Amino acid sequence: MSDLLTIEGLRAGYGEAVVLPGMTLSLAEGQVLALLGRNGTGKTTLINSIVGITRRFGGTVGLGGLDLTPMRPDQRARAGIGWVPQERNIFRSLTVEENMTAVAQPGPWTVAKIYEMFPRLRERRNNFGNQLSGGEQQMLAIGRALTLNPKVLLLDEPTEGLAPIIVEELLRAIGTISRAGGLCSIIVEQNAQKILGLADRVVILERGAIVHDAASAALKADPAVLERFLGVSGAAAH
Numbered sequence: 001m002s003d004l005l006t007i008e009g010l011r012a013g014y015g016e017a018v019v020l021p022g023m024t025l026s027l028a029e030g031q032v033l034a035l036l037g038r039n040g041t042g043k044t045t046l047i048n049s050i051v052g053i054t055r056r057f058g059g060t061v062g063l064g065g066l067d068l069t070p071m072r073p074d075q076r077a078r079a080g081i082g083w084v085p086q087e088r089n090i091f092r093s094l095t096v097e098e099n100m101t102a103v104a105q106p107g108p109w110t111v112a113k114i115y116e117m118f119p120r121l122r123e124r125r126n127n128f129g130n131q132l133s134g135g136e137q138q139m140l141a142i143g144r145a146l147t148l149n150p151k152v153l154l155l156d157e158p159t160e161g162l163a164p165i166i167v168e169e170l171l172r173a174i175g176t177i178s179r180a181g182g183l184c185s186i187i188v189e190q191n192a193q194k195i196l197g198l199a200d201r202v203v204i205l206e207r208g209a210i211v212h213d214a215a216s217a218a219l220k221a222d223p224a225v226l227e228r229f230l231g232v233s234g235a236a237a238h
């Protein structure tokens with residue numbers, strides 16, 4: 001299958017600081033990539049560079065043959081970049097339903113489909129963004145990104161700071177989304193164990209560069225890599 005997202009020689013950062021010295025990475029349709037690495041290694045910067053909100057010093061970002069590089073973030077979103085930011089950034093003065101309809105584009109992911117996946121959002125459809133719990137906000141952030149019917153779904157630490165039962169629900173939903181097809185995803189996660197079962201492929205960053213890129217099955221069989229780059233106990237990996 002041909003590559004959907006193509007990042008080539010991307011040099012990006014903030015102000016005068018180069019955080020990603022030269023990132024090259026491609027994703028095929030249907031692929032689920034777990035993006036791992038210790039704090040401050042550039043995971044969010046990579047996501048933000050695909051979205052178009054970092055300073056670009058060089059290189060390109062392409063989506064199915066379309067060059068996103070000259071495009072603004074809103075144009076990239078309409079072209080198919082769905083983003084669930086680390087801060088969730090839901091519209092606090094809009095209702096749950098308005099948050100989704102505000103950005104919706106035609107496609108298989110309708111508001112009704114999102115309610116099927118997250119019944120709690122249907123119950124809360126008329127609540128305002130600022131009345132939601134952290135878990136509900138994250139469900140809404142995912143729902144909002146999906147109603148855009150993206151080709152690429154970027155999830156930046158979607159389970160961070162949430163109760164285990166909510167984390168389970170979110171991971172289940174991310175599995176459902178991946179299996180539904182039609183897109184590829186990048187999921188940033190601090191906890192490798194949580195995500196290895198969901199992802200096909202794992203990329204580990206160190207100082208803004210890829211230091212490991214492998215099938216997640218291979219990584220599961222080689223826990224020493226996790227220990228080396230993430231400092232987690234291989235024995236706990238499953």
Ligand SMILES: Nc1ncnc2c1ncn2[C@@H]1O[C@H](COP(=O)(O)OP(=O)(O)O)[C@@H](O)[C@H]1O
Nearest residue numbers: 014017019037038039040041042043044045046
């Ligand atoms: N808005 C910003 N301005 C300047 N430097 C930043 C900004 N955001 C992040 N950085 C720096 O970029 C590096 C990578 O950060 P980040 O991409 O957030 O890492 P991660 O998501 O892997 O924890 C860090 O050194 C961080 O201090």
Ligand SMILES: [Mg+2]
Nearest residue numbers: 043044045086
């Ligand atoms: Mg981050």
